Amino acid sequence: MPRSARLVIPEVAMHLVQRGHNRGDCFFGTRNYVDYLQYLARFAARFRCSIHAYCLMTNHVHLLLTPHERDACARMMKQLNQCYAQGINHRSGRSGSLWSGRFRSCLVTTPAYVLTCYRYIEFNPVRAGMVEHPREYPWCSYRANAEGASDPVISPHPAFMAEEYRQVCDLALEQPALEAIRQATSGGYALGAERRRRGRPGKQGTSPLTGTRA
Numbered sequence: 001m002p003r004s005a006r007l008v009i010p011e012v013a014m015h016l017v018q019r020g021h022n023r024g025d026c027f028f029g030t031r032n033y034v035d036y037l038q039y040l041a042r043f044a045a046r047f048r049c050s051i052h053a054y055c056l057m058t059n060h061v062h063l064l065l066t067p068h069e070r071d072a073c074a075r076m077m078k079q080l081n082q083c084y085a086q087g088i089n090h091r092s093g094r095s096g097s098l099w100s101g102r103f104r105s106c107l108v109t110t111p112a113y114v115l116t117c118y119r120y121i122e123f124n125p126v127r128a129g130m131v132e133h134p135r136e137y138p139w140c141s142y143r144a145n146a147e148g149a150s151d152p153v154i155s156p157h158p159a160f161m162a163e164e165y166r167q168v169c170d171l172a173l174e175q176p177a178l179e180a181i182r183q184a185t186s187g188g189y190a191l192g193a194e195r196r197r198r199g200r201p202g203k204q205g206t207s208p209l210t211g212t213r214a
Contacts, residue, residue, distance in 0.1 A: 006074070006188060007106070007189065008070055008071075009107060010067055010068055011067075012066065012108070013065065013066045013107070013157060014067065014107055014108060016062070016063040016064075016065065016073070017060060017105070017185055018063075018081070018104075019059065019061075020059040020060060020098065020100060021096070021097045023100070025059050026060070027056060028088070035084060036084050037054075037056070039084050040054070041152050041153045043083075044076055046079075047076040048069055049072050050065060050066045050157075051065045051153050051154060051155060052064040052118070052141075052157040052160065053117070053145060054153065057125070057128070057139075062120075064118060064121055064157070066157065081098075081099050085098040105188065106181075107191060108190075108192065110192040112192070113192040114157050114160065115159065115160070115168060116177050118160065119165075119173050120177070121140070122140050122145070122146075123173060124140070141153070145160070146166050148162065
């Protein structure tokens with residue numbers, strides 16, 4: 001069966017997830033994380049992608065980015081994945097695939113969902129029980145986005161305001177918002193777009209920032 005076309009629109013943000021092969025580890029030590037971020041900065045600049053948020057977990061990667069050309073994201077990820085995997089294989093003496101095929105992604109079509117994706121990505125280590133606050137996790141972009149730390153990878157999204165972001169980070173990201181991002185990314189459709197669902201319709205007026213009624 002042919003693969004479905006990935007939904008990409010230049011200048012529209014995307015949430016992207018790349019997992020390790022068979023959900024295995026893709027980072028094994030500090031040098032690996034540093035190398036990945038260096039490659040990410042290099043290839044994002046080369047292929048014209050703006051990176052807004054990231055989180056490098058042990059066995060997968062989350063990115064929030066805006067491609068400025070239709071094929072920019074695919075070209076960036078191809079080079080990034082190849083160069084990083086080649087370095088891992090060379091230093092460790094391993095062979096075979098490091099990544100689990102194509103990355104999954106969805107468009108992020110509204111400013112509210114952009115901020116929700118920032119939080120979803122940067123709070124991954126908290127949900128995983130690795131840290132109590134994202135500022136404690138060195139391989140995510142929280143400190144750059146919320147606290148002004150220098151990070152050559154990061155370019156703020158036009159909808160992003162640090163003061164507003166710090167305020168919403170004090171609110172729990174509730175399950176409906178988490179599930180909306182996961183389902184859109186897995187299914188490859190636009191986050192924030194209206195979709196026809198079977199069964200009983202959901203409640204109206206729900207805020208994607210908190211998962212509660214606005």
